[in-house]
Amino acid sequence: MDYFDEYILNNAVPVTNESINYRNMYLNVMETSIAAYDFNDIDEKINFPIYDFQDIFMGYSRIGMTRLLSVMAFLMKEGMLKEVDDFWARLMNAVLDDILKEHLKSGVEFLILEVCTALYVLGPDIDYYSVYIEKLKTINPYDQYDSTLMKKPKEELYNFCMYGICAEYLRGLLTGEDTDDFIQKHWDVQKSRFNSDGRYMDPGCPMVYDITSRYRLALMLGLGYKGSVSGEMKEVLTKGSYNLLFQMSSDYKFPYGGRSNQFNFNECLAASMFEFYATGFFKRGDPVTAGVFRYNAVKSVDGLSQWLNAKPARHIKNMYPIGSSYGIDSYGTYERYMGTMGTFLSGAVLFMNESIPLYKIPDSIGSYVLSEQNEFHKIFASAGGYSVEIDPAADSKYDSSGLGRLHFQEAPAELALSMPFASSPKYLLGKFSNDKARSLCPYWTFEGNREYLSESKYSYKVKHVVETLGQVAFTVEYSIKNRG
Secondary structure, eight states: OHHHHHHHHHHOEEOOSOOOOHHHHHHHHHHHHTTTOOHHHHHHTTTSOOOTTSOTTTTOOHHHHHHHHHHHHHHHHTTSSOSOHHHHHHHHHHHHHHHTSOOSSOOHHHHHHHHHHHHHHHOTTSTTHHHHHHHHHTOOHHHHOSSSTTTSOGGGOOHHHHHHHHHHHHHHHHHOOOOHHHHHHHHHHHGGGBOTTSOBOOTTOOHHHHHHHHHHHHHHHHTTOOSTTHHHHHHHHHHTTTHHHHHSOTTOOOOOOSTTTTBTHHHHHHHHHHHHHHHHHHHTTOHHHHHHHHHHHHHHHHTTHHHHSSSSOOSBSSOSOGGGTTTOOTTOOHHHHHHHHHHHHHHHHHHOOTTSOOEEOOTTTOEEEEEEOSTTOEEEEEETTEEEEEETTOOTTTOOSEEEEEEETTSOTTSSBSSOBOSSOSSOOTTOOOSSOBOBOOEEEETTEEEEGGGOOEEEEEEEEEEETTEEEEEEEEEETTTO
8 A cells, every 4th residue: 555655646746727527427438337128118119028138139138127227317417417307217116026936036236326326326306216216126135136044154245145135225315224244244354355455355356346346335435325334345445446447458448357348338337436546635635646547537538438339339349240249248138238338437426526636647657567466366457558457367368478568558458468378268259269369378299299377377486576667677487387
């Protein structure tokens, strides 16, 4: 923590000549995130069964629809979406009625979170508000959420449970019910999932599921949670204040690593977290650090323009036809994850303090090495406008070991390398396939065969770190069994 404090205070400078309305920028991204939804088509099918395996052109996934409700609520509140009140009400009732049915695998915690966010934003003056609240009061989280201590052993409770904890706070906030018992019992399990750096260890430690879980805590605390475990939640978020900031590439892209790591909602998540931290530092009397966080928030979202300006807008960082499913996990469909961009950016709108001045760290000054020799096994380095990300022990289902990212601030992120390639990835490649794990890495010859670091198992150490003005140098030493 002290290192990061000193780094920011010694290097940050005010940003001048910035006249963009960043609140509007966030809202415009939210608007784009739901532009592909055909409200008339949804209205015609609104009473069809709504199940998660269906896409928006067949009957509509419930997660997709609740996220649509949430994004619409923000846009309706801002006057950016008009004459849709009746449609929104019909959809809200249809979703709530479906939630109250029995489902083998419900995912209700995801749905309640979005429904409650939408109602929180629009407030009690909307039509049928009391009807919605009465339906929310009938929810029994122990029975209807998937990841609870009533349904699963604590060893199996991971990020779904973090959604449930947040959903219960929001449901209690709206209904007036005391939901703190559920929150406390499940937080007692979940707090052990956070490591000493305040990072969430979902199975395999994917980067995305760390930040989504922390975002649940930020949403609770940002909307006023002061329950029995609020102090422990604040402590976790404080420990993790800086790591995401220094993991972002010089092109303001979210780090690769594990499942779902190339979806465009990742930068939206980062922006929400950065705005949350900016507001917190500003309240504590540190406008410079607050300004650096705010600057990273707006640059993260601004960097999505090429994907959002595409026709149609893309939910993942490639230009393959959406119907090809190229690059997505089986669940990462367009109708689910395009609208997710909007819901994950909603925190930036809720948390932002527009009076915080922007600060940045110039390329010619900033240089650092961040080595995480723990469950997340990552090395980040930045200097002179360049940045690298190395995963010395990658999850072979999604990445390969070695140097997997090289970015330069003034060049397109895809020009050199943004992520490594898994040899047999769990994400879909359409008609294509990979024959080897690929990264920027050394190779050697053993018994006449060429072997690559990207496909090897080893231990590693980061050594000889030198940080000077605008430059860094370091060594990664790999030890490979039977190879030296």
